[in-house]
Amino acid sequence: MDIPTMYEQYVMNTYRRDPQKTLVIKEGRGARVRDERGGEYLDFVGGLAVNALGHSHPRVVEAIRHQAEALIHTSNLYYTEPQAKLACRLSENSLGGKVFFANSGAEANETAIKAARKYAKNNISANRHTFVTALGSFHGRTLATVTATGQEHHQKDFDPLPAGFIYAPFNDADAFERAVNEETCAVMVEPVQGESGVHVAEKDFLRALRRICDENGLLLIFDEVQCGVGRTGTLWAYQDYGVEPDIITSAKALGGGMPLAAAIFNPKISSALGPGDHASTFGGNPVSCSAALAVMEVLLDDGLLQEVNAKSEFILGEIKRIREQLPGVVKGVRGKGLILAMELDGLNAAAVQAGCQSKGLLVNAIGESTVRILPPFIIDEQDVQQFASIFMETLQEITGS
């Protein structure tokens, strides 16, 4: 039985996996993956924003190997050096408070939701428990985080949903202000909405949210699960806005491919949760934390983070060239740093994804006619040129131009 057939028979079908049912990825190096038949693909999906350093970055591999030989797991009843060092590194490079470690973005957001509720009840008022989140947001698939997610289609058929979530249009500060009331405990947004099509928050919007939260005694939570860890050109997306949240949630790229997530708190709310309030068996696993320390070193100490904006500019230049040569096909480009989306004029994004894949390029169709790219930060000019030439060839094929 081949691998896709085994999936069909044994793996619950919750993903829109490779529609061509062929791409069994066997290995990855840098910006490329190889399938079981030896076919090579330039990977501009990057594990959906996980593989920021590319595949099997030698520093991450070495950190994992070294830690796995010493200790793979121990309970959070004890201390480990990688977890302590990573918490220190994250705190000192963000809000200056404490960190709770989990395994996934949804779990990090659950942590933030629980912490915000407990903090508000204990410190502000007992009836403060609701959240205002953005329409078009994505915060995860657990019941609380799918309810925080402001998209009905993700919630359909899972009711009754947990109470306490209200939605307002993204980038509409007045609507957020109107949605806030005496029961609100926090506002939660993504600085860049990833899953719903790469929508970037405006500076004034995030600044207004900070003001609204300060005036009403609310916490501001930034979900940086997809846009954090350097993706937008700064370590955290909020750092380019001059707006500091009270809680950041992180996952995806944090562990360099290992499952790891974090809810990072400012000092004011670092004690919101205490012993027995929250836990995660695998959260802060020493192998994952060692991998994350290697990610931080490569980004911050070796300076890879500083290359993100220049690489983004280079990609945008190539996309501009495609738009000039094929007028009207790419209607618009959105994004920041290395999270970008191209809005195609009436073209089927899934067909573009399939066309690119057949030529050795992985891109991600989101929505009817939007293609998202999340390339690793280690790409070079040749990689970008290869992306642009395959992407353009595919558009030419599909439009017959």
Ligand SMILES: Cc1ncc(COP(=O)(O)O)c(C=O)c1O
């Ligand atoms: C902004 C954001 N938050 C939360 C999540 C959920 O993360 P996970 O799939 O690790 O639970 C995602 C996943 O795409 C995301 O993009």
